[in-house]
Amino acid sequence: MxxxxxxxxxxxxxxxxxxxxxxxxxxxxxxxxxxxxxxxxxxxxxxxxxxxxxxxxxxxxLIDCHTHAVFAGSRANEFKLRADGKSYLDILKAGGGIHSTVNATRKASKAHLLTNTLKHLKDMRSYGITTVEIKSGYGLDLETEVKILEVARVAGKKQSINVLTTFLGAHTCPKGQKPRQYLKFVMNEVLPKVEADFVDIFCEKGAFTLRQSRKFLKKAKELGFKLKIHGEQINRLGACNMAAKLGAVSCDHCDRLSRGDIKKLAQTGTVAVLLPIVPLYTGEDKYADGRALIDAGVRVAISTDFNPGSAPSKNIFLAMSLACLEMGLTVEEALRGVTVNAALALDLSDRGxxxxxxxxxxxxxxxxxxxxxxxxxxxxxxxxxxxxxxxxxx
Ligand SMILES: [Zn+2]
Missing domain, CATH: 2.30.40.10 (Urease, subunit C, domain 1)
Structure with missing residues (x-):
């Protein structure tokens, strides 16, 4: 050097x-x-x-502060089915959805996952990304969750891009288990054993309730983890408000916040991480109100949410463009969203x-x-x- x-x-x-x-x-x-x-x-x-x-x-x-970059398998079949006009239910029947990624990731060797991840990181760096956050969450068992976090850390050392890790074992409930039981297992058996910079949970209908999420994040906080949440993506359950009160570093998605929620984020200094490629790709067509957040004094970061299901894109430039076109950000705010504010979303003060x-x-x-x-x-x-x-x- x-x-x-x-x-x-x-x-x-x-x-x-x-x-x-x-x-x-x-x-x-x-x-x-x-x-x-x-x-x-x-x-x-x-x-x-x-x-x-x-x-x-x-x-x-550039800093991509929210990705799910360690996974195996492909969901290209789902894209094809969607493009052929098939419904979400048809796709689930054909074995699609998050559980297909979970199955493939559980079966994959560490070496295979590492090869995949190194490629993704190289692609990201070609987009100017020099720091990236990677979440686990495609294992949903102790062994695979630990494996994913380890692969993320090793990949960051090998590919000369800074990697921060987030434990998202509470991404969804594994097939055949009840959310309450599964979350108890994650809290008692997995959380004390993982090494990660942050702990995150998906608070949403069909994933985990507000009560469950609060209990889980409180436990993570007790164990000394910094907090994040996937909240208000499809339904408003009060997730972001709750996480902000617990001192979360960031609330991610924020597509359906109330005025009170926005006020809470401004008061607590919690960063709102907006992920505009998701509504584009899923066709949800409900984008976070970035303008209202910034006008209320909330610090806003922009990220790809790179993952195989709802945002298979590492293109942070596309995320910036969409933040301007669909979320009301100015050009300057979009650029701050992938630098200085993305650093804040990762609790980093030495970059951006x-x-x-x-x-x-x-x-x-x-x-x-x-x-x-x-x-x-x-x-x-x-x-x-x-x-x-x-x-x-x-
Ligand atoms: Zn995500």
Whole structure:
């Protein structure tokens, strides 16, 4: 690794400082030992390696703060059935849905899962993603849940992209079990044995009730875990409000929040993670009201929710475009949603912004105008990616 790195001639250097993009025109970013040392314009320090950004947009590495990237099997058959006009019930009858992913993931070896995950992480980095959160939840038993979290951690070390892990053993109830019994098992037998940065639960009709979710998150909190929740995706059960009161770091989905819920998130400082590829893909067509959240003072992050069932896409550019088109975000808010606010959604303060001491995770975009990033819907504008000062091919 080179000791010092200078990226000069940055037409628009998006520092993400302050409340907007903190743009420095014709700026530079100078890094040493994988950390940002100086950001500015004019005379720059000399470095071991100098990269000319050729007047393009340069910004902090993107952060995807909500994915389910460790899984086996394919759900392409379901896509085909849907495209052929078959109903959700037809798909379930044909063996589709989350349980098909659970079966395939349980059967898969660690080596197979690792190969899959390394490929996904490489794809993500090609989209400029330098930090990603990965959830378990396709095991629904002790052995597989532990296996998924381990694969996520190992993949992050091998692929030079930062991985944070979330235990989502309470993703849904395994076939043939009752949610109450299963959750008791997860709380008593699995939770004390897992290693993860966060604990999450899917609070939704057909998954876990509000009461069950509260009990589960309280237990996770007692054990010292930081909390997240999948809430208000299809029905409003009060999940986000409850999780915010418990001090959750983020509430994810938030498609159906009441005014009171939004107020609660603003009061507690809980980040709302919005996942616009999900309603696009599932045809639910009910997008979170990002505008109302931001106007109320809630910090909003944007993520792909990459998973094989409801959002089979690693395209964070598409998520940004949809956040502007369907959730009322401005271009600047969408860009903050995948950098500084996504870092907050992972409780990280060392990235997502260019300032002294922050990680040298950097993206050079192939455009001179930041507004083109979400404007070219779903187009990957990444030219070069750096993680901790190390350059990767696109
Ligand atoms: Zn999810």
């Amino acid at each position: 080179v000791k010092s790195l200078l990226i000069k001639n940055c037409g628009q250097l998006l520092t993400m400082r302050g409340n907007g993009l903190g743009i420095i025109k014709n700026g530079f970013v100078y890094c040493e030992d994988g950390k940002v040392v100086k950001v500015g314009k004019g005379r720059a320090p000399k470095a071991d390696r100098t990269i000319d950004a050729e007047g393009k947009v340069v910004m902090p590495g 912004v260019f300032a002294k001491g922050k990680r040298a995770d950097i993206v050079i975009m192939d455009t001179t105008d930041y507004r083109e990033i979400p404007c070219f819907v779903g187009e990957n504008l990444v030219k070069k990616v750096f993680t901790g000062g190390e350059m990767h091919p696109k």
